[in-house]
Amino acid sequence: MPTFETVTLPELVAFDADQFDALPFGAVGFTSDDIVELYNATESRLAGLPRDSVVGAPYFAVTAQCMNNFMVAQRFADEPELDVIIDYVLTLRMRPTRVRLRLLKKSDVSLRFLLIER
Amino acid sequence: MLTDLEAENTALLQFLYACPTGLIEFAADGTVGMANPIAMQLLLPISGAPFVTNLFEALSSCAPDLRNLLDAFEPGHGTVCEGHRIFVGGGKGRATVLACTIVKMSAERYIATLGDISKQVVQERRLKEAETWFASLLDGIDDVAVMSLDEAGRIDAVTPSILRQTALAPENLIGLPLEAIERPDAVSSAPSVGEALVTAQRDGWHLYEGWHVHGTCERYWCQRLVTVRHDQDGEGGQLGYTVVLRAVTRQGRDATELRNLLTRDHLTGAGNRAHFFEMAERELARFRRYATGFAIVAMDIDHFKRINDTEGHAAGDAVLQELTRRCKAELRPQDTFARLGGEEFGILLPGGSLDEAVRIAERVRRVVSEVPFAFGGKGLSVTASFGCVAPETSGQALANLMASADEALYRAKHGGRDQVAIAGRNRAAA
Structure with missing residues (x-):
């Protein structure tokens, strides 16, 4: 199974629903205009939000406001390609939690991905 | 299927995730128990650390007296502070001023809200200045001099009282820029005349208070109001400026x-x-x-x-x-x-x-x-x-x-x- 550090963006796009849900880390795929298309079961469980309530809604503007800043959302907007891992803090179910984020964006893939590892 | 309880829990979480004000629950030593996303978004850039576990530590660089405020609050519960202003100072991704309200729930449990009020503070300051100026218009004034400036900022009329404040004869001032009478005290940090005119153009007025050097070389506390003058019906263009210089001997205690x-x-x-x-x-x-x-x-x-x-x-x-x-x-x-x-x-x-x-x-x-x-x-x-x-x-x-x-x-x-x-x-x- 690909890990948080090794999984590639084409692999993420190619996974079927079960494979995507089975990833041991949170994974969110969203469009260039911030709309969530993919939201895996791991992330749903950790954030306490059912998939239905997240998919189709703006990600940084509505669901993940704590990443709607220059450290995360702005980088997706500014940088043509991204594959970086950063340390971050999320308030999952209002508990400040240390996480690692992996920001993935390629100019020839329309979906961008955010991976979240606790 | 979600049970009712789960559905309610989801709705509550979404409500808190999306809440536009920072909410934090913390212990007496500052340890953060719960926080919503906005709270973290406000705190992280300020703390400069990758993780915030303690509210006092996160704010130590800009609100070192927060702990003292809490220590000084003796009742077992109640509002410790309401809208307490924390000046953060600008920086990448940072708010300039935060308003912090803290409620003590028990000796060990506090709830705080944090909001970014940077814009509001700038507006308020200007309103406060206007208020101070108008409220004290006739209070403790020794002397008032009024000048008119043309559109280019050159003096075209002055009242004779200008002589007492600047030791310059009115007739010698006509045609000079406002800088000619500008004698801020060497040690004070007065905004420049140019700055005042630009602000007046933008907002309609500019007020400055500070030490000036008197015509007789004594220092005096001067309030200077610059307003933009339009023609009578107020619809035409700007005609020039009116400048009022007030020498004040007694500063109101409230202002101090x-x-x-x-x-x-x-x-x-x-x-x-x-x-x-x-x-x-x-x-x-x-x-x-x-x-x-x-x-x-x-x-x-x-x-x-x-x-x-x-x-x-x-x-x-x-x-x-x-x-x-x-x-x-x-x-x-x-x-x-x-x-x-x-x-x-x-x-x-x-x-x-x-x-x-x-x-x-x-x-x-x-x-x-x-x-x-x-x-x-x-x-x-x-x-x-x-x-x-x-x-x-x-x-x-x-x-x-x-x-x-x-x-x-x-x-x-x-x-x-x-x-x-x-x-x-x-x-x-x-």
């Missing part, structure tokens, strides 16, 4: 109290962070316009945590207070001595060169280290480290200057503490 509240650190009575940055920005603007130099000294008490840990917070507080007293005694009235963070202070020296800054830092270093600080019947040895900087080019931003001062301060610390280092030079000064 308000000023103290807004500009001083709660615990030590030193200037606060907001005041320091405001004065420094003003000096920087003067430097850019008139090339009048200034210098900044960053100062940090050595091993302060050790004092707090071994002698208790009360000892730490006493040291901060006594240190403020000693430092202020070494400085000129026009210098600004301010508490920038927990044990971190800043000295702003208008008109000072880098060499002077080093001399003053050295003097302050000695008055801190040479005599132990009395607390609880014993003497605590306290030392501090210093980093000095002066602007070199007009393009330098204040944030860069502060970073250079901090870098020098870091070298002073690294070089063994209790010493003064200079920005950009590789050796400690003393």
Whole structure:
């Protein structure tokens, strides 16, 4: 199974629903205009939000406001390609939690991905 | 299928995730229990650390007196502060001013809200100035002079009373720019006339209060209001400006109290962070316009945590207070001595060169280290480290200057503490 550090963006796009849900880390795929298309079961469980309530809604503007800043959302907007891992803090179910984020964006893939590892 | 309870839980979580105000639950020692995303978004850039676990630590650089506020609150529960303003100072991704409300639930449980009120504060300040001006229009005034300026800012009419304030005859002033009568006291940081006209054009008026040099070379407290004048029906273009100069002998006590509240650190009575940055920005603007130099000294008490840990917070507080007293005694009235963070202070020296800054830092270093600080019947040895900087080019931003001062301060610390280092030079000064 690909890990948080090794999984590639084409692999993420190619996974079927079960494979995507089975990833041991949170994974969110969203469009260039911030709309969530993919939201895996791991992330749903950790954030306490059912998939239905997240998919189709703006990600940084509505669901993940704590990443709607220059450290995360702005980088997706500014940088043509991204594959970086950063340390971050999320308030999952209002508990400040240390996480690692992996920001993935390629100019020839329309979906961008955010991976979240606790 | 979601059960009702799960659905409600989801709705609650979404409500809290999306709440546009920061919410934090914390313990008496500042440990954060719960926080919503906005709270973290506000706190993380301020704390400078990758993780926030303690509210007091996260805010120590800009609201070091938060802990004192909580300590001073004796009731078992109730509102500790409402809309308490925390001046953060701008920076990448940071708010400038936060409003913080804290409610004590029990001895061990507090709830705080945090909101970004940067824009509101700027507006309020201008409203407050207007209010002060109009409310005190007839209070304690010695003398009023009124001038009219044309659209280009040149004087086209003055009242005879101008002679008393400026010692310049009205007839000699016609046709001159406003700068001709502008004699701000050399040591004060007045905004320039140009700045006043630009602001007046934007907002309709500009008010400034400060020391001016009297015609007879005495200092006097002058309030200067610049308003934009339009033609009668108010629809046509701008015709010029009206300038009112008021000499005031007695400053209202309320104004002084308000000023103290807004500009001083709660615990030590030193200037606060907001005041320091405001004065420094003003000096920087003067430097850019008139090339009048200034210098900044960053100062940090050595091993302060050790004092707090071994002698208790009360000892730490006493040291901060006594240190403020000693430092202020070494400085000129026009210098600004301010508490920038927990044990971190800043000295702003208008008109000072880098060499002077080093001399003053050295003097302050000695008055801190040479005599132990009395607390609880014993003497605590306290030392501090210093980093000095002066602007070199007009393009330098204040944030860069502060970073250079901090870098020098870091070298002073690294070089063994209790010493003064200079920005950009590789050796400690003393």
